Amino acid sequence: MVEPLFSVRGLKVALPxxxxxxxxxxxxxxEILKGLDFDLPxxxxxxxxxxxxxxxxxxxxxxxxxxxxxAGSIRFEGRDITHLPxxxxxxxxxxxxxxxxxxxxxxNPRRTIASIIAAPLKQNGLGDRLxxxxxxxxxxxxxxxxxxxxxxxxxxxGQRQRVGIAxxxxxxxxxxxxxxxxxxxxxxxxxQILTLLEKLAAEMGLTVAFISHDLSVIRRLCQQVIVxxxxxxxxxxxxxxxxxxxxxxxxxDLLAAIPLPEIDADWLRPATxxxx
Amino acid sequence: MSACxxxxxxxxxxxxxxxxxxxxxxxxxxxxxxxxxxxSGAGKTMIGKAVLGxxxxxxRIVEGNMKLEGEDLGKLQPKARRTLIxxxxxxxxxxxxxxxxxxxRIGPQMTDRLVRILGWGGEKADTRIRQLLDEVQxxxxxxxxxxxxxxxxxGMRQRVLIAAAFAAEPRxxxxxxxTTALDVTVQKQILRLIAELQREHGTAILFVTHDLGxxxxxxxxxxxxxxxxxxxxxxxxxxxxAPEHPYTRALMAATPRYTDPFASLMPVDETVLAGLAAxxxxxxxxxxxxxx
Amino acid sequence: xxxxxIARRRLSPRLWLAGGWLLLALLAAIFAPLVAPQDPLxxxxxxxxxxxxxxxxxxxxxxxxxxxxxRDLLSRLIFGGRxxxxxxxxxxxxxxxxxxxxxxxxxxxxxxxxxxxxxxxxVWMAFPPVLFAILLVAVLGTGLSSVILAIGIIDWTRFCRxxxxxxMGQSRMDYVENARIAGYGRIGIMLxxxxxxxxxSIVALLSLEMGIAVIVEAILxxxxxxxxxxxxxxxGIIAEGRLSIHQAWWVLVFPLITLILTxxxxxxxxxxxxxxxxxxxx
Numbered sequence: 001m002v003e004p005l006f007s008v009r010g011l012k013v014a015l016p017x018x019x020x021x022x023x024x025x026x027x028x029x030x031e032i033l034k035g036l037d038f039d040l041p042x043x044x045x046x047x048x049x050x051x052x053x054x055x056x057x058x059x060x061x062x063x064x065x066x067x068x069x070x071a072g073s074i075r076f077e078g079r080d081i082t083h084l085p086x087x088x089x090x091x092x093x094x095x096x097x098x099x100x101x102x103x104x105x106x107x108n109p110r111r112t113i114a115s116i117i118a119a120p121l122k123q124n125g126l127g128d129r130l131x132x133x134x135x136x137x138x139x140x141x142x143x144x145x146x147x148x149x150x151x152x153x154x155x156x157x158g159q160r161q162r163v164g165i166a167x168x169x170x171x172x173x174x175x176x177x178x179x180x181x182x183x184x185x186x187x188x189x190x191x192q193i194l195t196l197l198e199k200l201a202a203e204m205g206l207t208v209a210f211i212s213h214d215l216s217v218i219r220r221l222c223q224q225v226i227v228x229x230x231x232x233x234x235x236x237x238x239x240x241x242x243x244x245x246x247x248x249x250x251x252x253d254l255l256a257a258i259p260l261p262e263i264d265a266d267w268l269r270p271a272t273x274x275x276x
Numbered sequence: 277m278s279a280c281x282x283x284x285x286x287x288x289x290x291x292x293x294x295x296x297x298x299x300x301x302x303x304x305x306x307x308x309x310x311x312x313x314x315x316s317g318a319g320k321t322m323i324g325k326a327v328l329g330x331x332x333x334x335x336r337i338v339e340g341n342m343k344l345e346g347e348d349l350g351k352l353q354p355k356a357r358r359t360l361i362x363x364x365x366x367x368x369x370x371x372x373x374x375x376x377x378x379x380x381r382i383g384p385q386m387t388d389r390l391v392r393i394l395g396w397g398g399e400k401a402d403t404r405i406r407q408l409l410d411e412v413q414x415x416x417x418x419x420x421x422x423x424x425x426x427x428x429x430x431g432m433r434q435r436v437l438i439a440a441a442f443a444a445e446p447r448x449x450x451x452x453x454x455t456t457a458l459d460v461t462v463q464k465q466i467l468r469l470i471a472e473l474q475r476e477h478g479t480a481i482l483f484v485t486h487d488l489g490x491x492x493x494x495x496x497x498x499x500x501x502x503x504x505x506x507x508x509x510x511x512x513x514x515x516x517x518a519p520e521h522p523y524t525r526a527l528m529a530a531t532p533r534y535t536d537p538f539a540s541l542m543p544v545d546e547t548v549l550a551g552l553a554a555x556x557x558x559x560x561x562x563x564x565x566x567x568x
Numbered sequence: 569x570x571x572x573x574i575a576r577r578r579l580s581p582r583l584w585l586a587g588g589w590l591l592l593a594l595l596a597a598i599f600a601p602l603v604a605p606q607d608p609l610x611x612x613x614x615x616x617x618x619x620x621x622x623x624x625x626x627x628x629x630x631x632x633x634x635x636x637x638x639r640d641l642l643s644r645l646i647f648g649g650r651x652x653x654x655x656x657x658x659x660x661x662x663x664x665x666x667x668x669x670x671x672x673x674x675x676x677x678x679x680x681x682x683x684x685x686x687x688x689x690x691v692w693m694a695f696p697p698v699l700f701a702i703l704l705v706a707v708l709g710t711g712l713s714s715v716i717l718a719i720g721i722i723d724w725t726r727f728c729r730x731x732x733x734x735x736m737g738q739s740r741m742d743y744v745e746n747a748r749i750a751g752y753g754r755i756g757i758m759l760x761x762x763x764x765x766x767x768x769s770i771v772a773l774l775s776l777e778m779g780i781a782v783i784v785e786a787i788l789x790x791x792x793x794x795x796x797x798x799x800x801x802x803x804g805i806i807a808e809g810r811l812s813i814h815q816a817w818w819v820l821v822f823p824l825i826t827l828i829l830t831x832x833x834x835x836x837x838x839x840x841x842x843x844x845x846x847x848x849x850x
Binding site for chain 1: 315316430459460461462463464467468471472486487488489490491492493494512513516517526527528530531532533534535537538540541542543544
């Protein structure tokens with residue numbers, strides 16, 4: 001078997017809990033991720049699904065090492081990056097890119113689109129042929145070249161998210177974290193962005209972790225799914241297996257709670273009384 | 277039977293003359309749920325605000341009328357209008373956190389409306405609120421009434437707001453994306469609650485949402501909006517059985533369905549958007565002619 | 569949308585009014601020896617308390633009248649502007665450099681850097697600013713550089729507080745996080761992603777601070793703690809005018825008007841600049 005791109009064992013992350021911060025002194029730590037084990041096979045798209053508080057975004061941030069885990073290990077291409085200090089991490093960053101949920105806040109309002117896409121290129125020794133590379137990045141996500149000189153506020157939501165994708169893929173990374181990248185968009189735009197990501201992931205052989213609360217979107221895009229709840233993995237399996245034959249009650253509840261766009265008079269009926 | 281809410285040819289403009297509502301007509305019968313569905317900028321929230329009389333000051337209604345249980349809102353004096361709207365309508369807002377004052381306890385915030393607008397006594401209001409909290413399945417009303425908003429979960433806060441909305445027995449409730457901020461499992465519970473209370477109290481609801489899935493589950497009638505224009509209106513069952521307008525069809529095809537992943541999430545066709553743009557332009561042209 | 573934005577940029581009367589007055593006052597101050605009609609120090613007791621030009625008894629060449637020693641008021645105001653502007657620019661820039669740097673560091677780095685800087689600011693702000701200034705000048709000795717130093721030492725906290733809050737907001741933005749993903753270091757991110765977004769506020773504050781520096785300098789002159797008493801300063805003229813208010817109101821009123829117009833122009837100019845050069849403001 002081929003070695004997975006990511007191999008995660010016993011991953012724990014604890015963050016300061018600001019709601020319990022005393023007036024003086026530090027906030028106590030709260031364990032957000034409580035020991036996760038999983039692999040991300042090279043070239044696969046993995047959906048990470050869960051409700052608020054499940055820890056799915058924290059998991060994403062730990063994978064690209066915006067957070068340092070408190071226990072366990074993260075191996076990227078066989079190399080342990082769990083506690084790599086920032087300076088040693090920097091050469092790895094090129095392969096660990098991220099697309100953000102809110103395309104508004106992920107683009108600096110005072111920089112042109114060209115300058116936003118150029119930043120990671122310059123920082124990673126790809127500052128030559130900059131114009132060409134920016135043009136290529138824009139072309140890849142289907143944006144006209146004239147957008148290079150524009151600012152974020154001159155773009156629509158969908159166009160902003162395209163810029164976010166262009167920036168993340170400009171370095172031809174091995175891994176991309178997509179954190180709820182369509183949840184702020186209208187359905188019609190959502191479909192465009194997902195089709196784009198689907199196409200690019202296949203073309204570039206990307207490994208993608210696709211964080212979402214929407215199981216419908218995940219089924220379309222992902223080859224395997226990790227269902228999370230309260231910092232633990234509830235169920236992880238190949239997509240079709242999970243949807244056709246969910247093993248855990250929680251997964252079934254999640255699926256049953258999705259309002260599909262079709263008439264179903266029974267959907268809102270109170271659930272049959274649970275046996276006492 | 278007269279409609280609970282009847283909107284005829286409602287047009288509203290921004291200061292620069294751009295129309296944000298384009299001759300909107302719709303009605304909500306007593307005890308009926310009408311969904312207003314559309315993407316951002318469709319004007320669905322604007323209609324809800326117009327009904328409640330809380331449009332932003334930059335938006336001006338230039339034409340059309342709104343009748344609440346037969347009373348023409350445009351013909352009333354501002355004060356009479358406020359009283360009428362206050363007594364017969366209520367709002368279930370999108371964000372349950374910002375809709376509640378963070379520095380006041382839940383109890384007084386819930387009874388306020390009953391005491392101030394309807395002139396109820398404190399005790400009567402309190403009894404009523406407790407009754408409603410029971411209806412929204414809040415089992416420990418004492419704790420909830422004494423809590424501050426941040427001490428409750430998102431789902432609990434939305435329950436509180438639903439209870440408050442139904443407490444004064446309004447004839448019409450405007451629900452503005454009431455479940456958008458919630459997780460799916462909580463959304464289902466909340467939708468179920470709204471449907472139940474709506475049936476029991478016979479309240480009419482104008483249900484604003486962007487989610488066709490929610491439309492299918494909660495409403496009997498639906499108006500599909502685009503750029504402030506009603507592009508299609510139908511019985512919900514009929515709409516899902518056979519959507520007529522190309523935009524409605526495109527919207528349905530774009531909505532993800534895990535049961536059918538490869539027939540959903542279809543990007544909207546350029547020709548559909550071009551057709552919509554032409555339709556809007558023609559409507560504006562026709563509207564401008566008599567208005568010079 | 570675009571038209572509205574362009575219209576907003578073009579029509580900014582307050583930018584032109586405030587900027588116009590500041591430019592006029594600044595040019596007059598720079599070229600004071602050329603434009604001042606009289607020698608500001610020349611005393612002539614024959615010409616004492618001449619009224620401004622539209623009143624009976626006015627003398628040509630003394631447009632705004634003279635003070636109790638017969639010195640030309642307009643010339644004194646023009647020469648006083650020199651000190652006012654030197655103090656305004658130097659003190660505001662000093663306060664801005666210190667305050668913005670510390671504010672940026674505290675807001676972006678957070679943690680103990682923030683705790684230390686914020687504590688210092690809290691302690692600093694506990695001193696009443698005017699008394700603090702008088703105390704500092706008393707310690708440092710009078711003179712132009714002490715006045716500038718005193719204002720800088722007192723007012724850096726104004727920059728620090730505002731810039732800290734803005735940098736803090738910025739540091740939570742996704743593009744800051746993305747810069748880490750792109751491989752930037754902390755200082756690089758601060759300069760590249762955070763600083764450009766707080767520059768409009770720095771500019772507005774800088775302009776406001778110049779107005780405040782003019783006032784503080786006037787107050788120090790008023791209590792005779794500023795520059796040597798020979799050089800005319802606005803505060804000094806006001807102090808003298810106060811003594812002869814009943815015989816010659818103009819000696820008090822004209823410098824006051826000059827002072828108010830200048831301070832107001834500085835604050836309005838800063839705000840207008842901020843809105844005008846911010847590409848983000850809708």
